[in-house]
Amino acid sequence: MSDGLAFFVDPSRCIGCRACENACSECDTHRGTPMIHVDYIDRSRSIATTPTVCMHCEDPTCAEVCPADAIKQNVDGVVLSSLKPRCIACSNCVLACPFGVPKMMVRLEQMMKCDMCFDRTSVGKRPMCATVCPSQALSFVSRELIARERREVPVNTFQFGAQEVVTKVHMMAPAGTRAISADQGLSFDVSEHLWEEDPA
């Protein structure tokens, strides 16, 4: 793992361009299929988009629910795709992940997910999505740089009902946020910004 660098996601910077999806699907381990996805929160009411990348939980729910014990973390805490010899393609992990990350690759009969570009980070490069992201909604940089340059602050604790999840990947949130608990829905309507009344 590249020394001292960490992964930060800031949905408020995302412009929905899908450079991350396109770059991810160039990887030779899952050609043509991205392990990251970008969604509109609600395109009918907003231009806001958000990227979803594996958060690499300290205590990964996907591994906990795996009946075949096929999902492992490496020494850096990166949660890996299922081990092919063990995976029974049951999709428990797909259903259980609180962030909606793992994908069942039917063709390969295996769950595949983001491994934070092990092939790149193991040789000192940054993960592909965070390298290309034009808005740096995805960043792979030092904590000091994030603390020094960003307006938002990193949070890595998430509250899903009673379940608290702590992750290796950080989400950028407004200062003062301790844990991210719900989608802070963003809704815009141009008509609220217009001058339409006749003042006469």
Place this chain on the structure above:
Amino acid sequence: MKLPASPEALAAEYGPHPAYAPPGGWEGASRQSVDKLVKTHCCFCGQQCGIQLKVADNKVVGFEPWEEFPFNRGMLCPKGVRRYLQSGHPDRLLSPLVRTEQGFRPTSWDDALATTVTRLRALQEQHGKDAVAVYGGASLTTEKAYLVGKLARVALGTRHVDYNGRLCMVSAGTAYKQVFGVDRSPLPWSDIPEAQVLFIIGANIGECAPITTDHVWRCRDRGGRIIVADPRMTPITRNADLYLPLRPGTDAVLLMSMLHVILRDGLEKRAFIEAHTTGFAEVEASVKGWDPLAAARVTGVPPASIEKAAHWFAEAERAIAMHARGLEHQSKGVENCLALINMTLACGHIGRVGAGCTMITGQGNGQGGREHGQKCDQLPGQRSISDPAARQHVAKVWGIEESALPQAGLSAMEIMEAIHRGEIKGLLSICFNPLVSLPDSAYVREALEKLEFFCVIDFFLSETAQHADVVLAGSLQEEDGGVVCSAEGRVVRIATAVTPPEGARADSAILCELGRRLGQPERFAFASPREIFTELREASRGGVADYAGITYERLEAEMGIFWPCPSEGHPGTPRLFEGGRFYHADGKAHLQAVADRPSGDPVSDEFPTFLTTGRVVSQYLSGTQTRRIGPLHDQCPEPFVELHPRLAAAHGISDGDRVTVTSRRGVLELPAKVVTTIRPDTVFIPYHWPGKRSANVLTHRTLDPRSKIPEFKVSACRIARAAGEPRRLPVVSG
């Protein structure tokens, strides 16, 4: 002439077919062993991001970010990531083609070139030299753009040469040239994060200049305020501190009203204005009537928002006004830019770190492509073709008599109109797809059908090229290197990563061969782009865009050089106008007052809704390249009509319904995208597609009188739910 075969037959043979896998396939040998990584720049858009191309077996098989290049530091948009899929593309033209009764037939290079030269010469002998016109493009390297101008003026001797940058940067260029004496962004992008206020008008930065987004967000991180003025909320609006939803075509009024507030409240920098500008008294008088309430009635922007925007911009010590085609694609595009410059300079925001106004250049070489002589009124070095001294200088470099150099010709749309009138009968075109990109496409098709001879140089058979008599199989950007100039004014080096595939030729070699065959062997004897660049440097020497001190070696070692760079020891000029010194002889900025006037296609009872057109992030210009790249095609496979739920409800339209959009030129049927992020009196259609999906079926031919840019951003239309179409349940489109 009509198409030589049905559109379906042409599409089956020449595409666009979307490619999804690298040359040879994902499992192919070339993917396994990469021969080299080549540092170069993206072929799509004026940001000119640094990128490394993976080359194997003389094909580009992938990419690797180039993190050391200072502008983008590895960042890329989806177009940059996927650009390599053009390599080895099944639609690639691998032979010259000639028209027959049954479609196109491959032919030899000798036959194609000889036919082209004979036919063009015959037309000129019969009807005069100006019966032939030349179209260039702003995605060409600067060397090729230089050759296009020289070929037209020296080899063909026609005055009619212009380029597709006429649809892009000319309004901004005209305004900057008139006020500042130079047509270039006054500041490097590293200034953007240093501003305290960014005023962004008519610029869909997130989709059309994606890498600039990071510069904007870094400004915000440092506490900068973001003001966005646009009829649509584009992606960058999500973090705007103030959003001004102006009505299409009312930009100048909004800007004049902001200046009204600035002057009313005494926020202007009088000492700067008096020391460094002329014409301010007229500007001051012109904004007197535009108090915020009067402006609100025209623009639809609340008076309080205008006041706030004006105060933020003027009270900041450092502010930057950024603009793109929204401001410029209007029949008053130049005046809009002048109004923006007036406001910026009244506040003294120029020539300092983090302060100024800047245009966001659109096309790959949108800046460099307009500097060295393929514009109808300019010679190399951004020299005016009507300036006797400039003519003498360039004629000397070219080894011709000044009197042999033609005068200014018609602009791009005017050339098409002269073709339609029958005055221009022959056309040589490279890097331009006017059937998709010019307004009023039915009219453009009629004009193309009237041409007596039409030769196209291209690597894919574009919709326009389907009308050609001869097609010369040209080269991709990575097959014929040179230099380009980015939106910042930074000249960068395009590497020749691979050679053209067998059967195709480098564009620069084709242009030179045409020049030689047109009787100018010694003036087109260039053996390489480097030799062209050496002459170009001389032609630019002493001009406004002075490249004399730039060499390929310096560009590679210094990661680009900002012009002007008059000598090899000169470091280049990232920021213009430091110390308030402008490029006119008196050193001053020549401000010009403007007045509001209506659009060329006004809304009426019959056509009550504004139509505005623009781009999506996954497509580039007329889509000739990006509609052939599978993942980019899939990201936005079809155009759509974007409209507000209030307008949709008035017409019984739901999201996903088929909608007819009718203008004074034509009618289009497209799916509805119902969103609250657009003004309720305006619809938006992206323009990258041809034929029955072409937004330009609807747009009009009114040009700005000075820049000759068409008014893509303001048309009048009416909408209706398409008859007989069953209503579907609303779906959220992405």
